[in-house]
Amino acid sequence: MVKYIDIADDIRKKIETSVYEHGQKLPYEYVLCANYRCNKTTMKKALEILVKEGLIVRRRGAGTFVKDADTLTKLQGEQPFHGLTQTYPKSKVSSRVIEFEVISADETLAHHLHVEQGSFVYHIIRHRFIDDKSYGLEYIFMPISIIPDLKIEHLQTSIYSYIEDDLGLTIHGIHKIIHTVPSGSLDHELLGIPENVPAIEIEQVGYLSNGVVFEYSLSHFHYENFRQTLVTLL
Amino acid sequence: MVKYIDIADDIRKKIETSVYEHGQKLPYEYVLCANYRCNKTTMKKALEILVKEGLIVRRRGAGTFVKDADTLTKLQGEQPFHGLTQTYPKSKVSSRVIEFEVISADETLAHHLHVEQGSFVYHIIRHRFIDDKSYGLEYIFMPISIIPDLKIEHLQTSIYSYIEDDLGLTIHGIHKIIHTVPSGSLDHELLGIPENVPAIEIEQVGYLSNGVVFEYSLSHFHYENFRQTLVTLL
DNA sequence: GAGTGGTCTAGACCACATC
DNA sequence: ATGTGGTCTAGACCACTCT
Incomplete structure (x- = not known):
């Protein structure tokens, strides 16, 4: 329904299925925008979600990187819960x-x-x-x-x-x-x-x-x- | 240094010093933008910070509200901490x-x-x-x-x-x-x-x-x- | 200096709540 | 129907990193 969530979901899936490999660099913001036919701001919002989830890291001047597998498994699966x-x-x-x-x-x-x-x-x-x-x-x-x-x-x-x-x-x-x-x-x-x-x-x-x-x-x-x-x- | 953080800080201070009263409605996005001479997007980013901190609530179609005092004191001062x-x-x-x-x-x-x-x-x-x-x-x-x-x-x-x-x-x-x-x-x-x-x-x-x-x-x-x-x- | 993310603006259009 | 917040676009300019 909402574009930036769809994009985040899609990229998350690609990370989980190793389309984007652990420790690897993600395509530049610019390229991702073209792929998903969206604006820079929207892409930023999508990637922000993944940063908060601890899946990726963004470094100004360097790029966007998928965290490596070991680090990932530790932070994953412990989402804020309800009951x-x-x-x-x-x-x-x-x-x-x-x-x-x-x-x-x-x-x-x-x-x-x-x-x-x-x-x-x-x-x-x-x-x-x-x-x-x-x-x-x-x-x-x-x-x-x-x-x-x-x-x-x-x-x-x-x-x-x-x-x-x-x-x-x-x-x-x-x-x-x-x-x-x-x-x-x-x-x-x-x-x-x-x-x-x-x-x-x-x-x-x-x-x-x-x-x-x-x-x-x-x-x-x-x-x-x-x-x-x-x-x-x- | 960064505008949206400055704005968030300022509004937070106003809430703490009861310039904006607990349980009260905040000025509309539109008015706040004018006050702070900034864009809607920037204001949204500032208010987003306060929402995450649990100080305010935004409801589409209704407005932005400061949480009431009791609720606040309970959620406040217990920020994600370091050491x-x-x-x-x-x-x-x-x-x-x-x-x-x-x-x-x-x-x-x-x-x-x-x-x-x-x-x-x-x-x-x-x-x-x-x-x-x-x-x-x-x-x-x-x-x-x-x-x-x-x-x-x-x-x-x-x-x-x-x-x-x-x-x-x-x-x-x-x-x-x-x-x-x-x-x-x-x-x-x-x-x-x-x-x-x-x-x-x-x-x-x-x-x-x-x-x-x-x-x-x-x-x-x-x-x-x-x-x-x-x-x-x- | 070139590459890459971060911030900010101006403005269109949409979704939802309240009246 | 109107008010209010949410999403999205297009594009300018800035800040940092790498080499």
């Missing part, structure tokens, strides 16, 4: 819903979700499994006004798909704080964390593209299962 | 260098750093403090060929400043894995982690803009001190 379902597309991600109710927000929660105190919000607890192995425990809070008609089916599959695909909302970003907290009874029971051993907690706030907070959640993990990968591109 | 020095600009970050030597890379290390086996690499151990409080323990490996002339002074201040400011290299991205590992003797001694309690480890690989790996490091933390903030913008 667990999207993070582990190749694994079976399942959930046991432990709690699904609507509560009215107390002061703290109202503050986190940026809604008025007393507003109705979903309160969800899910025990999550990856390939049938216990993975973590989630406490999720979402304003009912922003995410209407949430059903238990959505909790059993992917809440994020419901938000993006069914409600047509755009998730702009996620803010996380990873730290540790004293473990509680559910952590002991379901995650098997021993008494007096802290749980690793991810405190998460999700924002829609209009800046509205749609989610506040706490996820608990046993330290043995905990693994979080992140890529920071500057 | 500790840049992450905590307001705190006193110090280091005690425990080890600083050059070793020759064994197979594993050569693989991580993407250098030939036997190449010389720095081996650094630093105990890091924030406001004089023990923060974590770093094991850093960097190829001597890429980061020449590293001195102990750089270790005591900021290695990343040396790389970017003195060597003039550009850091493109950082790849991290956060997980837990059994604690070792240095963890017990310096971080005060009890025996049989795991340490939280961040395994990190740093890439320059040309795709070269310049750093492989392991950082250990006591769970009480551990806190990692991350923002994912989609």
Whole structure:
């Protein structure tokens, strides 16, 4: 639909299939423009995408180069993710819903979700499994006004798909704080964390593209299962 | 030096000082172009920066809006970071260098750093403090060929400043894995982690803009001190 | 000096949101 | 229907690298 994305996709494919070899120089901007029948600005925008993805490097006065294979594989495949379902597309991600109710927000929660105190919000607890192995425990809070008609089916599959695909909302970003907290009874029971051993907690706030907070959640993990990968591109 | 960055800086400042109020609409692209005496394309590039930083939202057909204060403070000040020095600009970050030597890379290390086996690499151990409080323990490996002339002074201040400011290299991205590992003797001694309690480890690989790996490091933390903030913008 | 990317302008036309 | 941001073109000029 959009030209510069099409071009980026095409060049990405050519890099992946080694039409453009790793470590090799790409044709000059000028030539690429001619090939794709587009303007310099459009081509620049296309290549910018690939630069951000870490596939190519551009050096003023030198040229555009495909990064070599080893470097590539390391930066690849760790895209900014959504929920667990999207993070582990190749694994079976399942959930046991432990709690699904609507509560009215107390002061703290109202503050986190940026809604008025007393507003109705979903309160969800899910025990999550990856390939049938216990993975973590989630406490999720979402304003009912922003995410209407949430059903238990959505909790059993992917809440994020419901938000993006069914409600047509755009998730702009996620803010996380990873730290540790004293473990509680559910952590002991379901995650098997021993008494007096802290749980690793991810405190998460999700924002829609209009800046509205749609989610506040706490996820608990046993330290043995905990693994979080992140890529920071500057 | 570059116009669109100047414009972005100026608008950012205006947002921070509430010249443009939170939640408010910004002047139309058209008006901004006139104000800054620039072209639409240039203005778009400037605003794009602020969108990525999460300060503003643009909606086709509607306008450009400053995110409201609450949303902002949460997303702000947690920029993609470099080292500790840049992450905590307001705190006193110090280091005690425990080890600083050059070793020759064994197979594993050569693989991580993407250098030939036997190449010389720095081996650094630093105990890091924030406001004089023990923060974590770093094991850093960097190829001597890429980061020449590293001195102990750089270790005591900021290695990343040396790389970017003195060597003039550009850091493109950082790849991290956060997980837990059994604690070792240095963890017990310096971080005060009890025996049989795991340490939280961040395994990190740093890439320059040309795709070269310049750093492989392991950082250990006591769970009480551990806190990692991350923002994912989609 | 020649090659190559980066910035900027002026202006046409399109897509979407709100009224 | 109008307002607003998004895409695209054509072309000028600048900054850096390589040799």
